[in-house]
Amino acid sequence: MKFVELLLRNHPFANITFGVVLLMGAIGYALLPREQDPEINFNWVNITTVLPGASAEDIEKRVTQPLEDAIRQVADIRFVVSSSRENTSSILVRFRDITERVFDKRVNDLRREIQNKAQTELPPEVRNDPRVMEITTSNGFPTAQVLLAGRADDEALRRAAYAIRADLERLTGVDQVFALGLRDPELLVEFEPRRLAARGLNAAELADAVGGWFRDTFAGKQVAGSEAWLVRLIGQQADPEYLAQLTVAVPGTAQRVPLDALASASRARAKPRNLASADGRPAVMFSVTKKSYTNTLELVERIRAYAVEQNPLLAPSGLSLTLTDDQTVPTREAINVMQSNAALGLALVLAVCWIFLGTRVSILIALGIPFSLAGTFAVLYATGFTLNISVLLGVVIVLGMIVDDAVVVVESLYWRVQRGQQVLAAALDALRETFAPVTSSVATTVAAFLPLMLMPGIVGKFMFVIPFVVTLTLAISLIEAYWMLPAHVVALKLDLSRPTRTQRLRHRFTHLLRLKYSRALLFVMRRPRRCTALIVLTVAAAAAAVAGGLVRLEFFAFDPVRIFYVNVDMPAGAPIEATLARVE
Structure with missing residues (x-):
């Protein structure tokens, strides 16, 4: 314990470390990219090939089948799904659950086989080479959708659409911009x-x-x-x-x-492959995907600012640019929930600890919340994570556990000081007494979350973040409970030998509370059958309420309904213009 005593005596070192962790955490939290989902590679690869003027049968025979023959030469493929339609061949390749290093090698093998097949067997009329794209959480779904609407499907709309697509592609963080309804000249x-x-x-x-x-x-x-x-x-x-x-x-x-x-x-x-309209007006829809580790909130704000900037310039031509879908809504809601829960938890810790331990000790205990969260955000930023819903879910789960170990340690210390022991000796004795039970309690919590970290496949990649955040935060809270908190209490020179009037009232209140609790405990222990039956009935009623839908289970506010997708099946051979007219 000499090393521990040395750490508790060295108040400046503890204060500097505390301040550095808070500063690093604040910087990490500010710089963490905000997005809805963690950065995950689905082990999916999409291959798109365009052959202008070809029918679906020609695409299948001359493009899709030769490419499928080339794909068979690549190892570790789980399944292949292809779609051949007029002008376009689309092939989705799903690889097995392999390591990132092996996956990168397999993708390179796939690109080489596709390139060789394109040079030897594909028709020379194929526009460009087949496009091979890895599907991740960043580019698998559009981050935002922008709608350009005009008075007519004319050259003014087309020229503006080309210029807007080029501008959007130049925005920082944009990976690709897909234009629906834009027809080439x-x-x-x-x-x-x-x-x-x-x-x-x-x-x-x-x-x-x-x-x-x-x-x-x-x-x-x-x-x-x-x-x-x-x-x-x-x-x-x-x-x-x-x-x-x-x-x-x-x-x-x-x-x-x-x-x-x-x-x-x-x-x-060119003959349209897709068309778009807004309120009966011809339009072009831009689906914007982002690059990996890009702050989604900042990217959407840049897109929104660009639309606001362009509208005055487009208005004389009868054009309007609108941000129609914003993926950041659930992310903003999750961040607000995390921040409000952290503030509420801090206030409750302060209130409860003040009632039993006093103002100064309650403040020291409450400081464990920002210290643990700051350390967590600093490590997440250093290890390349993003601030997403999974991370925030882990933070919300662990918020109620952060100060548990600190409360146990400081309560033991407070009890000894209250009985006249010197604060440094009380701190050392409190650590000896609480180290094993507190560490065991945290270890059991970590063990409960450990299976989620070991889940295989894509689900495992999604779930890994939550137990990792919980485990990391609890580990940092132990540092705060075993070092920072006792060092601050020792520096505070806590002395309860001359209690104030408030401390005497607090002592009377806790004595009365212990008395009431003891009587209630004796009442329950003398009637074991009745109390056990009551507990069973309460648990059964709670389970029935959850099963019957009376209690809603919701970690975050549900993603608000931003878009409804309506699919309309037209008869075979119906032109795309007729389909658009029927939809309108």
């Missing part, structure tokens, strides 16, 4: 079959001729005298008149026919 060539047949041409030859002309050709570097020139032929232009002037060779002759003699070229937009 195209040059449309509409041919007359009779004109083609009259010259011995068909649609495929016309398409090959246009594709051969409508491309940029780079011929490398040519040296002319003492100068070097880059040679290139610009064949792509967004002008339909340029397209109309291209020529098509007539088979079997040297004749070339201009395109406008066979077809008409005009500006158009």
Whole structure:
């Protein structure tokens, strides 16, 4: 106990440590990224491939099946789910519950197999390469949804949508922005079959001729005298008149026919894969996902500020930008619950301890709450956690346990000082007496939460955070109970040899309370059967109330209903415009 005595005597060291922990905790709490869910990788990978103009059958045969053959070469895959629809192939790969290091290796293997298959077997018309995306809690669900509505589905809406998507992608913390209802510009060539047949041409030859002309050709570097020139032929232009002037060779002759003699070229937009509207007005919906370890609250505020800033500029064009979904609502509610519970717990600890132990001792005990929470937040920030609902749930659970060990230690110390023992000796004796039972009590609590930390799979990843926070906070509360609290009491030089009037009243009150409690205990012990039956009936009534729904179980305020999803199934072959009209 000499080392413990040295720590209790060294008041400045204890005070400095206490202040440093509070400061580090405050900094960690301020810097912890706020988000709804902990950062978890689901071991899911989504592969998206776009082949413009292809039917669902073509997508399945020419894109999805070759990619599935490539995926079979990758190990540790649990199952594969694919969806082939017009223009788009989507494949969801679920890996087994493997370590993060092995998962990263398997994803690299998957990317390599997909890339090799794309270069060898996929059609050359595939737009870009297949997009391979790992699904996590950050990018699996949109953080916010922004709606751009206009008067008509015209060029003004499209240009504004492209500019807004680019601006949103540049915001700090934004990972990707998915635009629903935004159709890419195209040059449309509409041919007359009779004109083609009259010259011995068909649609495929016309398409090959246009594709051969409508491309940029780079011929490398040519040296002319003492100068070097880059040679290139610009064949792509967004002008339909340029397209109309291209020529098509007539088979079997040297004749070339201009395109406008066979077809008409005009500006158009791609066939829509999805459409959006708001109150009957054409719209574009932007779904924004965030990067890992990004503060969701700050990101949504940046998006909201951007919308407010852009609306005055969009109003003359009849456009409006609105933040339609805010994922931070449950996170804000959870933070408010945690803060209010912490404040309420602090007030109750102060009140109860003041009644039995006095003002100064009650304040010292109550300081254990901010000390334990500060240490917890400092460790969470240092280890890369975020402030999410799971963390806050663990904090709310442990709030009622933080000061239990401190109360036991200080009560033993107070009892000895009250009977004339010196405060330092009383502190050492109190620690000898309470160390084993207090440590055992905390250990049993930790043991009750330990199975949650050992759960496998995705559920285990979600549940790990809660028992980790509880265990960490209880461990820090032991430091406060065994070191900080006794050191502060010793520094306070607690002396009860000359009790004040308030202390005498407190002594009378506690004596009366002990007397009443003893009589009640004797009354119960003399009637064991009746009291046991009453306890059983009370427990049964409580269980019936919970089972019957009379008592609601709710750790946090439920996520308010922000969006209703209504699915409308239309007959096969119904155009997307008809579906939108029916929904409206």
